[in-house]
Amino acid sequence: MSGAGEVPDPPAAGARLRGRLTDGLYGLGWGALKKLPEPAVNALGRTIADRAxxxxxxxxxxxxxNLARVVPDADPAGLAALSRAGMRSYMRYWMESFRLPTWSAERIRTGVEVREAHRLTEGLETGRGVVLALPHLANWDLAGAWVTTVLxxxxxxxxxxLRPETLxxxxxxxxxxxxxxxxxxxxGSAFGTLARRLRKGGLVCLVADRDLSASGVEVTFFGETARxxxxxxxxAQQTGALLLPVTLHYDETPVLRARIHPPVEVPATGTRAEKAAxxxxxxxxxxxxxxxxxxxxWHMLQRLWLADLEPRGEQP
Structure with missing residues (x-):
């Protein structure tokens, strides 16, 4: 820690500078992009994605x-085209997110189409609580806005x-x-609050295709081991809540499409850990x-499979 008048450690000073720059850029995005016409924002997003x-x-x-594991038969040209489309989808997420607070309820309603929504509404009507679990697909924030605005x-x-804290x-x-x-x-300090919300019949939404704590369970994912x-x-086990998987995707229109899948049931036998696995x-x-x-x-720009993590001793 540096006191008054002392010169900060150069690496620490550099990290703080990068943090302020990152925060400033995001602040600029949330501020300036709200004022631009939507076609201009969409074009800007594609340009940024293509340059990256x-x-x-x-x-x-x-x-x-990561996509090579999802589409193992893709040739180099096909994989490159897929990653380019992936970056465009990723930037679409950001451009929508920067502007989403300005969207009207009608814009959100017409911008999202949900299949099998009755699984969510009927689950909540039972009073048992519902957990929605989804991967990093398309725009999970927009899907969440549909839940709070339309439902x-x-x-x-x-x-x-995130670093810096201001971000x-x-x-x-x-x-x-x-x-x-x-x-x-x-x-894990959030777990108790989530459980209390569910026991009161509430809704919890979690993005759950990447373990952030290094305490997750190993699963087979596209033929290889991930956590x-x-x-x-x-x-779901501890509170009796309904566990519903959700998947999302974009189509060629400005519509986000979601599907709420059948519930994942708690197995009848096994230890708590075995049931969770x-x-x-x-x-x-x-x-x-x-x-x-x-x-x-699928906006997975980080390491996920253990084969990618273990040689360097990294954790997800």
Missing amino acids: WRRRGKSVLRLEA KVPFTTVAER FDRFVAYRESLGMEVLPHVG MPTGPAIL TMTQALADVFAGGIAEHPED
Whole structure:
């Protein structure tokens, strides 16, 4: 720690500078892009995506490596085209997110189409609580806004801590403006709050295709071993809540399409850990089906499979 008048440690000073720059850029996005016409924002998003794709940076290469497992028969040209489409989908998510707080209820209603929505509404009507679990497909924030705006159902979710702290605060304020209760992902401390919400018949939504705690369970995912969080499964076990997988995708229109899949049931036998592992594998299987149908909308720009993590001793 540096005191008054001391020169900050150069690496620490550089990190703080990068943090302020990152926060400033996101602030600019949430401010300036709200004022631009939607066609201009969409065109800007495609331009940024294409430039990032052509630079072939680490994130693009990681996305391409992940997609190679999803579409193993793709040749190099096909995989490159898929990763380019993936970057465009990723930037569409960001452009929509920057502008989403300005969307009217009607714009959200017409911008999202949900199949099998009755599984959610009927589940909530029972009073037992519902957990929606979904992968990083398309725009999960827009799907959440549909829930709070169209169904008028509030829900609780968990957000990964971001650096700098001011950037995390921006994300929390953004999601809260959409009607979500946002808990920070810190050492599992959010679990108790989530369980209390469910026991009162509430709704919890969790993005659950990547383990952030290194305490998840191993699953088979596209034929290889990955690790996914057990939180959704354990919450369903402990609270009696309904566990519903959700998959999302974009189509050629400005519409986000969602599907609420049949519930993942708690197995009748086995230990708590064994039941959680079985349920998490069932979630992984549903996620894999949705991702395989629309791989360009899977925004996984990080390492996921253990084969990619273990040689360097990394954790998800």
